[in-house]
Amino acid sequence: MNAERVLVVGGGIAGMSFALRMRRYGWSVDLVESDPDWRVYGAGISITGPTFRAFKRLGLLEDLRKLHQQLLRQASEQPTERR
Numbered sequence: 440m441n442a443e444r445v446l447v448v449g450g451g452i453a454g455m456s457f458a459l460r461m462r463r464y465g466w467s468v469d470l471v472e473s474d475p476d477w478r479v480y481g482a483g484i485s486i487t488g489p490t491f492r493a494f495k496r497l498g499l500l501e502d503l504r505k506l507h508q509q510l511l512r513q514a515s516e517q518p519t520e521r522r
């Protein structure tokens with residue numbers, strides 16, 4: 440068993456991606472995040488080519504596609520607000 444251990448500081452996309460990758464290489468990973476609620480900011484996310492490729496390499500692309508379909512379904516089921 441590989442006894443290498445790494446501490447990742449920050450649970451944003453970079454920290455989480457790095458942590459996933461290191462786990463795949465057999466490292467033991469500790470990830471710390473300063474925000475106890477792991478809040479997400481912003482309203483929408485644009486994902487472009489390099490990000491798709493990165494998600495694919497991390498093995499997350501299928502999960503991302505399923506989540507996308509789920510969000511589209513939820514959006515189509517919600518009534519549109521009129522002002």
Ligand SMILES: Cc1cc2nc3c(=O)[nH]c(=O)nc-3n(C[C@H](O)[C@H](O)[C@H](O)COP(=O)(O)OP(=O)(O)OC[C@H]3O[C@@H](n4cnc5c(N)ncnc54)[C@H](O)[C@@H]3O)c2cc1C
Pocket residue numbers: 448449450451452453454471472473474480481483484485486490
């Ligand atoms: C309003 C807005 C909209 C955006 N929209 C898009 C978009 O549509 N598409 C896109 O690709 N990008 C978008 N971005 C950019 C994207 O959010 C950043 O490029 C990305 O989040 C950077 O990731 P990161 O992991 O490097 O940093 P961050 O997401 O900033 O994560 C760093 C994490 O480290 C934690 N941290 C910091 N210091 C410490 C510490 N000392 N100890 C422990 N934890 C710590 C922070 O709390 C944070 O959770 C947007 C940004 C903003 C602000």
